[in-house]
Amino acid sequence: MGAIYAVVGLGFTIIYTVTGVINFAQGEFVMLGGMVSFSLITALGLPLPLAFVLTVVLVTLVGVALNLLTIRPARQASNISLIIITIGAALFIRAIAGLGWGKNAQPVPPFTGSETIGFLGAYVRIQSLWVIGITVLLVLLVYLLLNRTLVGKSLKAAAINSRAASLVGIDARTMSLVSFALAASTGAIAGMVIAPISFASYDMGVMLGLKGFVAAAMGGFTGIWGVLLGGMGLGLAESLAAGYVSSAYKDAIAMVFLFAVLLINSRNLAGEEKR
Amino acid sequence: MDDILRIEGLTKAFGGVVAVRELDLDIQECQVTAIIGPNGAGKTTLFNLIAGVFPPTRGRIIFQGRDLKGMPDYRRAGMGIGRTFQDVRLFGNMSVLENVMVGLHLKGKSGMLDAAFHWPGARREEENVRLTAINTLNLVGLGRKADMKAGELTFGQQKLVAVARAVAPQPRLIMLDEPAAGSNALERMEISDLVKRIVEMKITVLLVEHDMRFVMGTAQRVVVLDGGVRIADGTPGQVQSDKRVIAAYLGEPEARA
Amino acid sequence: MVLALVRRRPKQLAIAALIVVLAIVPFLGNAYYTSVLIIIGINAMVAVGLCLLMGYTGQVSLGHAAFYGLGAYISAVLSRTYHVNPWLAMLAAVVATTAFAFAVGFPIFRLRGNYLAMATLGLGIILWILFREVDSITGGPSGLSGVPYLSIAGFNFSSDFRFYYLVWGFCIAIMVISESIVASRMGRAMRAVHGSESAAQSLGVNAAVVKVKVLALSAAYAAVAGSLFTYYLTFVSPQPFDFLFSVQLVVMAVVGGLASIWGAVFGAGAIRVLSEVLHPFGELDVVVFGLLLMVVMILTPQGLVRGIADLWHRFVSVRLAPTR
Numbered sequence: 001m002g003a004i005y006a007v008v009g010l011g012f013t014i015i016y017t018v019t020g021v022i023n024f025a026q027g028e029f030v031m032l033g034g035m036v037s038f039s040l041i042t043a044l045g046l047p048l049p050l051a052f053v054l055t056v057v058l059v060t061l062v063g064v065a066l067n068l069l070t071i072r073p074a075r076q077a078s079n080i081s082l083i084i085i086t087i088g089a090a091l092f093i094r095a096i097a098g099l100g101w102g103k104n105a106q107p108v109p110p111f112t113g114s115e116t117i118g119f120l121g122a123y124v125r126i127q128s129l130w131v132i133g134i135t136v137l138l139v140l141l142v143y144l145l146l147n148r149t150l151v152g153k154s155l156k157a158a159a160i161n162s163r164a165a166s167l168v169g170i171d172a173r174t175m176s177l178v179s180f181a182l183a184a185s186t187g188a189i190a191g192m193v194i195a196p197i198s199f200a201s202y203d204m205g206v207m208l209g210l211k212g213f214v215a216a217a218m219g220g221f222t223g224i225w226g227v228l229l230g231g232m233g234l235g236l237a238e239s240l241a242a243g244y245v246s247s248a249y250k251d252a253i254a255m256v257f258l259f260a261v262l263l264i265n266s267r268n269l270a271g272e273e274k275r
Numbered sequence: 276m277d278d279i280l281r282i283e284g285l286t287k288a289f290g291g292v293v294a295v296r297e298l299d300l301d302i303q304e305c306q307v308t309a310i311i312g313p314n315g316a317g318k319t320t321l322f323n324l325i326a327g328v329f330p331p332t333r334g335r336i337i338f339q340g341r342d343l344k345g346m347p348d349y350r351r352a353g354m355g356i357g358r359t360f361q362d363v364r365l366f367g368n369m370s371v372l373e374n375v376m377v378g379l380h381l382k383g384k385s386g387m388l389d390a391a392f393h394w395p396g397a398r399r400e401e402e403n404v405r406l407t408a409i410n411t412l413n414l415v416g417l418g419r420k421a422d423m424k425a426g427e428l429t430f431g432q433q434k435l436v437a438v439a440r441a442v443a444p445q446p447r448l449i450m451l452d453e454p455a456a457g458s459n460a461l462e463r464m465e466i467s468d469l470v471k472r473i474v475e476m477k478i479t480v481l482l483v484e485h486d487m488r489f490v491m492g493t494a495q496r497v498v499v500l501d502g503g504v505r506i507a508d509g510t511p512g513q514v515q516s517d518k519r520v521i522a523a524y525l526g527e528p529e530a531r532a
Numbered sequence: 533m534v535l536a537l538v539r540r541r542p543k544q545l546a547i548a549a550l551i552v553v554l555a556i557v558p559f560l561g562n563a564y565y566t567s568v569l570i571i572i573g574i575n576a577m578v579a580v581g582l583c584l585l586m587g588y589t590g591q592v593s594l595g596h597a598a599f600y601g602l603g604a605y606i607s608a609v610l611s612r613t614y615h616v617n618p619w620l621a622m623l624a625a626v627v628a629t630t631a632f633a634f635a636v637g638f639p640i641f642r643l644r645g646n647y648l649a650m651a652t653l654g655l656g657i658i659l660w661i662l663f664r665e666v667d668s669i670t671g672g673p674s675g676l677s678g679v680p681y682l683s684i685a686g687f688n689f690s691s692d693f694r695f696y697y698l699v700w701g702f703c704i705a706i707m708v709i710s711e712s713i714v715a716s717r718m719g720r721a722m723r724a725v726h727g728s729e730s731a732a733q734s735l736g737v738n739a740a741v742v743k744v745k746v747l748a749l750s751a752a753y754a755a756v757a758g759s760l761f762t763y764y765l766t767f768v769s770p771q772p773f774d775f776l777f778s779v780q781l782v783v784m785a786v787v788g789g790l791a792s793i794w795g796a797v798f799g800a801g802a803i804r805v806l807s808e809v810l811h812p813f814g815e816l817d818v819v820v821f822g823l824l825l826m827v828v829m830i831l832t833p834q835g836l837v838r839g840i841a842d843l844w845h846r847f848v849s850v851r852l853a854p855t856r
Binding site for chain 2: 709712713715716717718719720721723724726727728730731732733734735736737738739745749791
Binding site for chain 3: 016021022069070073080081083084085087088089090091092093094095096098099206210213217249251252255256258259262263
């Protein structure tokens with residue numbers, strides 16, 4: 001699970017660093033990833049690799065639409081307004097999904113076999129290996145994208161100083177769009193790989209989104225590696241809590257983490273006053 | 276004349292950038308002291324340090340004989356330190372009168388419960404605050420705009436409301452951050468008069484301004500900062516002929532803008 | 533004549549109209565309308581509190597259902613399990629919820645904007661999990677039934693008809709109190725903190741204290757509403773206090789135009805009616821809430837009510853222009 005939190009957190013971080021918006025719909029991208037892949041594989045019978053690619057494309061389009069239809073027209077709006085807008089988007093996507101796919105959790109077949117394998121005395125599901133593998137791959141890809149390509153460098157420039165960036169021909173609006181697309185596609189991938197383990201359901205987005213945020217906050221909203229560590233730490237803490245206290249309080253652990261992180265960092269995170 | 280404000284060894288560093296460096300400064304009561312200097316000289320940082328927006332890295336600020344160390348900004352307002360901001364910061368959604376009434380926040384005591392139950396004490400207090408606010412607005416010549424939304428005024432008028440808001444509670448010291456910026460020649464004369472009237476109310480004025488003619492015609496004393504260090508200090512006439520001042524300004528010609 | 537009155541005294545007229553309409557509705561004999569209006573009144577109290585916090589003070593809360601739920605549970609547990617007089621239980625619920633708001637307020641308001649939103653959201657979820665999981669006290673997911681009715685000297689508020697007047701009595705009291713506060717010294721400090729925190733502080737306003745006080749006041753409103761809610765249903769369960777309700781409250785405040793107490797009440801009504809109409813079609817109501825949030829925030833940041841009010845003013849002034 002930690003790996004998934006890390007990937008969701010990655011989406012938060014990408015959008016936040018580029019646009020300063022915390023996108024409450026991030027968890028819904030993950031949900032869409034799970035649900036769309038479920039439909040493509042189970043209902044349409046598409047082969048896995050094709051479904052995988054199609055899902056990413058579709059969810060990315062949703063991210064792009066979200067940016068074009070809501071964030072762009074409201075660019076002048078205050079921070080609170082932007083938060084509320086993304087919450088509205090999250091509600092909207094979630095409820096549409098609830099209408100379209102129904103409220104039951106949908107089982108998605110794992111990528112390769114459902115059996116577990118023994119490893120150092122512990123039993124691990126093969127899908128879990130897929131999760132970890134794909135997470136590592138994804139994180140590496142995003143890292144390379146941000147640090148080694150022109151697009152990545154432009155994104156970073158826009159994040160640091162959008163006016164200066166626009167002087168050298170980088171359009172902040174385009175970069176905002178790219179960041180949403182990137183966040184949506186990573187979210188979709190996360191949704192697809194996690195769906196076979198936790199089932200896909202229309203309301204999985206809220207909790208996943210929150211935990212992704214916790215991971216991102218633990219990483220300080222800055223680096224990819226911070227998010228990765230944050231996500232893993234959260235996943236570990238949760239499974240420990242489930243083991244020693246009660247699995248019922250698993251979700252509460254994440255929230256307690258959230259508080260701890262926010263309050264410890266409150267001085268750094270306080271940011272500048274909006275005017 | 277007594278010193279109302281004494282600054283000793285004041286230093287403020289943001290990361291590696293030192294905005295104010297080992298500054299010693301005494302401000303005399305009931306005078307207009309202007310702080311000038313090129314952009315980035317540390318003028319606004321100095322105001323923020325005195326107002327308590329952020330703590331100094333080193334050094335002391337002593338106001339009326341009392342060390343302000345560790346005192347938050349809203350308590351310093353209670354001590355009698357008022358200020359305006361370079362970017363005005365009016366409460367745009369409130370009326371002009373209400374803006375000034377917020378300035379009188381500390382002159383009132385009534386809380387949430389008083390308001391909820393309309394207790395007579397609260398009502399009397401409210402009436403007094405309203406009267407004082409109207410008088411202060413008349414002082415800056417905006418009495419007729421009292422009921423307008425503050426956000427609907429012109430920039431120059433907004434600056435005057437900000438001054439009224441800070442003057443209303445009759446502070447001991449008022450810091451005006453570029454009161455004349457963005458005003459035309461006529462408005463600048465009015466503001467200069469206003470500053471003199473404020474001093475007559477026994478309020479010490481500390482102001483930051485770029486416009487030299489305004490400074491020379493308003494201030495009794497001019498302090499020149501450059502790179503966070505005081506490079507000159509004296510009457511307007513003395514400072515104007517100081518070689519280092521001329522050098523500092525010529526070194527950065529756009530500073531006059 | 534009428535138009536002139538509308539123009540000169542719009543607020544007083546609106547209050548009078550609201551009271552008259554509200555007073556008449558139960559006599560229409562439609563039990564469904566009465567019950568919907570009771571829920572609207574209850575929601576409106578919470579929405580007014582949130583409006584003071586978000587609209588006037590500029591501090592977002594995505595966990596307001598927590599205070600509402602806390603009020604409901606404390607009232608329910610005290611009156612049902614410990615047989616405390618329901619009014620006393622309600623008083624205790626209000627006091628405890630307000631104290632809780634004070635306690636969490638100081639650390640939470642060290643955060644701003646996005647982070648504040650996340651922290652309040654987390655707070656709401658933690659309390660919701662507690663309502664659900666501490667079975668021994670709260671009855672777990674299935675809740676507690678058998679909460680007693682409110683009564684005054686033998687007069688039972690057991691019928692919808694009676695409860696209706698009780699709820700709206702409280703609601704109008706809360707509206708009047710809130711209007712007075714907004715216009716007072718405290719209200720100016722609130723709006724100043726919203727406008728520019730640094731400027732407010734430079735004038736001696738302690739922004740942190742103002743925020744916490746408003747949070748506590750809105751928590752008190754929510755506790756009153758929550759208590760009335762359990763006494764109305766004589767039942768309490770975690771479900772009505774979930775994240776979705778917190779967001780619904782935000783929708784009410786936003787539709788009502790954030791900085792308007794009347795708007796918040798209107799928003800509560802509009803959202804409830806929408807829910808009633810659309811809910812039978814699955815979660816269509818939530819789709820509409822989501823859309824509403826986005827559209828209202830993008831098009832009319834001051835809210836639908838303000839937007840409509842502007843149009844109305846234009847209409848009235850155009851109609852009156854020739855007579856002037």
